[in-house]
Amino acid sequence: MTLVVTGGAGYVGSVCARHLLDAGHDVVVVDDLTTGHRDAVPDGARLVVGDVAEVADEVLGAGGVDGVVHCAARSLVGESTEQPAKYWHGNVVTTVALLDALRRHDVPRLVFSSSAATYGEPESSPIPEDAPTRPTNTYGATKLAVDLAIADYAAASGGALGAVSLRYFNVAGAHTATTGATGVPTDPDGRAPLRSVSLGERHTVETHLIPLVLQVALGQREEIAVYGDDWPTPDGTCVRDYIHIDDLAEAHLLALDVLARGEAPAGGHLVCNLGNGTGFSVLEVIEACRRVTGHPIPTRTAPRRAGDPGVLVASSARARDLLGWKPAHTDLDGIVADAWAFARSRA
Ligand code: UFG
8 A cells, every 4th residue: 555654754653654664565754854853764665844734735636545644743741731722733733634635635544643641530440442531631632632523524424534543552662673674784794683773762852751761771861750659559650551662553554454444433433542451650660671771760759740640551452353453562671671772772
């Protein structure tokens, strides 16, 4: 298939593009490079630099596009509350323009990067897709608004548009490949395959727990602040469901396959959570980072962060049943080890 990946120079988009290329698809990346990196666009993908809404007609109007994987977004929870316009425009207005372009150019498939932030503080755990959606921050509200817009466009299309919203929980780790895989250089001496860690988290403003903890291990920061130790959880710190970026990317391929087979549900829009179904506390994540890096990683207790829910763990039963998704990386130390290899490769 010929697939457009918006945000394909970012963390999630670049790894999705890599997996699509490895599966034999043609990939066009659309990215304005405001937060993405040109050198993260995988070899073999064509890059169109521009705002999604502005270049959608040019890219989709050329014809022959079988689907769009829409990862481009503003994604900082704290910033979203301070600068809501940036999020309502960047996430919602842009995506509605993309939906209009999909309709104009008869593009039949869309896979959207949605978020666990659509649920807000859950009533029970693990969270199924039919749990109430009460986002606690602007970022989550914009992701929910887009899910609703996609549902309407798909329903009104009379079967012309099939769509899957994937609600990511805490994405972590880095994409790993061995020599010989597409785009990975071969070992010049022909010895044991080199392990190449090529694509990982590289945010200019880093807010995510694992990369921040690894910055301590690299000596780039003194300590890690633990946001609250009085949450109603076993050790008092927040619990999250960490999912490996390669497993996340695979779910996008499976979603495209389901859509290509015409298996989207009535209404043409499917929402699926993506998580491992196991929660780890902030202290457990820090302990895993200590095991993997061998660094003591000092901590400091800080006040709770605004907008944080205490526990976010996915029920991914639907993704497993309907997409046939089976995450391969369920071991937290393994996820951290990949993130650590990537962090060291960039240090
Ligand atoms: N945390 C700390 N110290 C830090 C950074 C984070 O204690 O320096 C804690 C947070 O309070 C949270 C946990 O570590 O309890 C994980 O925080 P992240 O920022 O890594 O991830 P979030 O759970 O806040 O965010 C993720 C996604 C968002 C999504 C959100 C849903 O990255 O895109 O889940 O709530 F919106």
